[in-house]
Amino acid sequence: xxxxxxxxxxxxxxxxxxxxxxxxxxxxxxxxxxxxxxxxxxxxxxxxxxxxxxxxxxxxxxxxxxxxxxxxxxxxxxxxxxxxxxxxxxxxxxxxxxxxxxxxxxxxxxxxxxx
Amino acid sequence: xxxxxxxxxxxxxxxxxxxxxxxxxxxxxxxxxxxxxxxxxxxxxxxxxxxxxxxxxxxxxxxxxxxxxxxxxxxxxxxxxxxxxxxxxxxxxxxxxxxxxxxxxxxxxxxxxx
Numbered sequence: 260x261x262x263x264x265x266x267x268x269x270x271x272x273x274x275x276x277x278x279x280x281x282x283x284x285x286x287x288x289x290x291x292x293x294x295x296x297x298x299x300x301x302x303x304x305x306x307x308x309x310x311x312x313x314x315x316x317x318x319x320x321x322x323x324x325x326x327x328x329x330x331x332x333x334x335x336x337x338x339x340x341x342x343x344x345x346x347x348x349x350x351x352x353x354x355x356x357x358x359x360x361x362x363x364x365x366x367x368x369x370x371x372x373x374x
Numbered sequence: 375x376x377x378x379x380x381x382x383x384x385x386x387x388x389x390x391x392x393x394x395x396x397x398x399x400x401x402x403x404x405x406x407x408x409x410x411x412x413x414x415x416x417x418x419x420x421x422x423x424x425x426x427x428x429x430x431x432x433x434x435x436x437x438x439x440x441x442x443x444x445x446x447x448x449x450x451x452x453x454x455x456x457x458x459x460x461x462x463x464x465x466x467x468x469x470x471x472x473x474x475x476x477x478x479x480x481x482x483x484x485x486x487x488x
Contacts, residue, residue, distance in 0.1 A: 263417065301376065302418075302463070302478040315475075349417055360406055360425075360467075363476065365417030 261285055263366035265350050271372045272340065280335040280369045282350030290356045291333040292363065293325060294349040302349065308333060309356050340373045347371075377401045378466050380479035388487055393451040395482050397464030400445065404466040408476070409438060409449050412461045421462075422449070454486045 263284045272278050284291065293305040307315035308327040322344075324336040333350055347370050351363040379398045387393045397407075405426040410418035424431040424438045424447065431438050437450045451458055464479040 268415075299480065301378065301480050302476075304475055351417070360423075362420045365410075365419070367415060367417045 263350060263352055263364050265348075265366035265369050267369060268367065269370045269372075271374065272337070273374055274340060274342070276340075277336070277338040279337065280348055280350075280371075282333040282335075282366055284331055284333075284350075284352040284364070284366075286352060286354075286364060288352035288354050288364070289330050290353045290361075291327060291330070292351040292353075293333065293335055294351065294365075296347040296349060296368075297343075298346070306335075307356070314356070337371075340371075342373050345371055345373045375400070376479075377404075378464055378477050378479040380462075380464055380482050382482050383480070384483040384485070386485045386487060387454050389456055390453045393449075393454045393458065393484055393486065395449040395451075395462050395464075395484065397447050397449075397479055398445060399447075399466050401466070401468065401477070402445070403468040404477075405469050406467045407438070407440060407447050408465045408467075409436075410463040410465060410478075412463065412481070418463055451484075454484075456486045456488050459484055459486050 266281045291308045294302045296302045305319045306325045311327045326334040347368045349368045350366040353361045353363045377400050408423040409421040411421045412418040422433050422436050424440050440447045461481040461483050463481045465476045
């Protein structure tokens with residue numbers, strides 16, 4: 260595998276379910292990100308990790324719980340979601356934190372549908 | 375309030391012609407701008423960027439122009455090819471503070487017709 264991979268690619272879950280999204284980067288990067296893209300909205304930054312430490316929680320509801328066990332893996336644990344949480348969830352990584360000057364590499368995303 | 379705006383949801387051009395995608399921003403602290411391209415079922419991929427100290431950056435068929443006074447940037451693709459058909463996102467960041475944050479526009483769907 261190369262680049263940034265995400266599993267599953269598609270997920271349907273009920274509001275009472277618990278599920279997890281997984282992201283893995285094979286680029287040797289130190290920073291990882293979770294983004295959310297809802298229909299007809301821009302990509303929204305959710306969480307940022309730098310060297311496994313969370314540096315940003317962009318006012319995300321607690322029903323989304325990130326986990327970064329090492330610099331290569333990032334998880335997003337989901338529980339008691341709402342239908343409005345249905346969206347494309349994108350993971351990204353970069354060599355370091357440095358805004359746009361540091362290229363972020365994105366995974367293909369997980370398309371989530373909450374029923 | 376959206377700080378990065380792409381007011382054209384879609385654009386259609388003929389192969390070989392020029393494609394011009396526009397982006398406006400409101401935050402005067404933004405000093406670095408990027409364009410990402412996204413094909414269906416794939417994540418966005420970095421295309422080209424420009425620093426606020428420049429007004430133009432060129433990479434092959436792709437050129438980004440920045441007009442700081444108008445808070446406007448544009449991406450020119452010439453000549454356009456059918457493989458350029460994708461959603462193009464404009465993004466911006468500001469130095470200092472949480473300077474790793476990218477603020478994205480909603481995207482413009484470019485269709486290049488053979």
